[in-house]
Amino acid sequence: MNLWRSSAAHAESAPDLIHPLPPIDLAAPAQFETATFALG
Amino acid sequence: MDGVIRTRAGYAGGAKLNPTYHDLGDHTETLQVDFDPSRISFEKLLDLFWRAHDPAHASPWTQYKTVLFVGDPEQEQAAVASRDRLEAALGRPVRTEILLLAETAFYQAEDYHQKYRLRHVRVLMAEFRAMYPAEADFVRSTAAARINGYLDGQGTLPQLERELDSLGLSAGSGAGLRERVAKRDRRTA
Numbered sequence: 001m002n003l004w005r006s007s008a009a010h011a012e013s014a015p016d017l018i019h020p021l022p023p024i025d026l027a028a029p030a031q032f033e034t035a036t037f038a039l040g
Numbered sequence: 041m042d043g044v045i046r047t048r049a050g051y052a053g054g055a056k057l058n059p060t061y062h063d064l065g066d067h068t069e070t071l072q073v074d075f076d077p078s079r080i081s082f083e084k085l086l087d088l089f090w091r092a093h094d095p096a097h098a099s100p101w102t103q104y105k106t107v108l109f110v111g112d113p114e115q116e117q118a119a120v121a122s123r124d125r126l127e128a129a130l131g132r133p134v135r136t137e138i139l140l141l142a143e144t145a146f147y148q149a150e151d152y153h154q155k156y157r158l159r160h161v162r163v164l165m166a167e168f169r170a171m172y173p174a175e176a177d178f179v180r181s182t183a184a185a186r187i188n189g190y191l192d193g194q195g196t197l198p199q200l201e202r203e204l205d206s207l208g209l210s211a212g213s214g215a216g217l218r219e220r221v222a223k224r225d226r227r228t229a
Contacts, residue, residue: 038105
């Protein structure tokens, strides 16, 4: 299993770490909308 | 919550430039959510927002106001319509404000306010620190947002079980989180 980071950006910031990134983060869609709330 | 990609705590609604927690000026504590509209609609988020606070109550403190910030005319239209429906159903005025976010700015809060629940579970944080040595990457993590939500009492055990393998946790930490959510579900059943 390849434990090296698959994201170039992350590999750049910490090339010596071998923890895999969460699959849900790697699959995050590029298209999204934003909502902003203040709940008191 | 399905469809939520990222969350961040921050400050908005005021005119003060670069507010901080200890120098907030006229801003209000705010939560920003990035979501996938193909999986959760803005209207569904509005429903959750209205249910998460008492809309008939207005805080006397600007820091703790309840505000629905809208980012564009579509959001504004949906927000006003949902506010009007709620007002009609309640039979009394809704005091939650609707403000255009474009007229102010969202300032991300200090790191120690981000993923607040998760930050206080040392074993989980150790794993996230290994995954994301850079703080900004940790704050942007969908997995961190979702786990923080479960730790805050959101979500259900079946929901967690469906996505646990995608959250990047070790088997031990995953089992610990699962047990925590299962215990909470049993308490509230």
